Amino acid sequence: MTFYIAPYAPRVVRRVARDAEAARSLALNIRDEGEAYVLSALVPGLKAEDLNIQILDDTLSIEGEYRPDDGEYLMRELPIGAFRRALRLPAALDADKAEAKIEDGVLTLHIPKSESARPKTIKVAYN
Incomplete structure (x- = not known):
């Protein structure tokens, strides 16, 4: 028979560790706008540098x-x-055309998809 002095201690430790990790991470909103991804994150008090x-x-x-x-x-x-x-996004990104700005404590990234990952229109020929 096993006797636990603190049967919930492992759960509490895992929850505290998870909460500490979340505090050191950065929450993101990501939108797919067809030819680019737009990401937003709250970064209060941070500057570009x-x-x-x-x-x-x-x-x-x-x-x-x-x-x-x-x-x-x-x-x-x-x-x-x-x-x-x-994080990995579903398509390759064009880093050369990416733009980032901080305004009112919100970081906004506009990252175009690479040409190979963008949707293409194919014209249908008819006789």
Whole structure:
């Protein structure tokens, strides 16, 4: 017979680890607009120089860091520390034409699909 002192401890540890990982990750919204993907992420307080965005084939990687400011807090819920998010999109990307901007704490990426991944219209011949 096995006796557990804290039978729920493994679940609690997994949940805390999952929550900590989510805090270091970056939540994204992704739209497929036909010839390009448009991604949005909340990045409050970050500037362009705080982010590193890379594209390789169909993989997008976004890294950044929330730097802590000095001071005493009664409560601190805003993120601090480094984060990284990498994901594969369904089609190859054209990194040379990608655009990124931060406006009002929202990072917006416009990433065109590569020519080979874009939809093509084929004309039907008739006699």
